[in-house]
Amino acid sequence: MVKPTRVSNRIRAHRESAGMTQADLARTIGVTRQTLIAIEQEKYSPTLELAFQIARAFGVGIDDLFQYPEQ
Numbered sequence: 001m002v003k004p005t006r007v008s009n010r011i012r013a014h015r016e017s018a019g020m021t022q023a024d025l026a027r028t029i030g031v032t033r034q035t036l037i038a039i040e041q042e043k044y045s046p047t048l049e050l051a052f053q054i055a056r057a058f059g060v061g062i063d064d065l066f067q068y069p070e071q
């Protein structure tokens with residue numbers, strides 16, 4: 001059985017480095033804190049639009065935050 005591939009992320013590291021709480025970032029990108037928690041814990045992959053919003057909140061590129069493992 002093949003394990004499903006998940007998008008991993010470094011949101012928490014960037015958020016903590018920026019001194020932001022989950023609530024701060026959620027408010028900035030227009031989602032609930034629960035949604036942000038699910039994304040940080042890699043239980044939910046954000047839409048491309050949301051991924052761009054998160055990256056812009058930190059002033060970095062999407063590939064600085066999200067990684068998709070090679071097959």
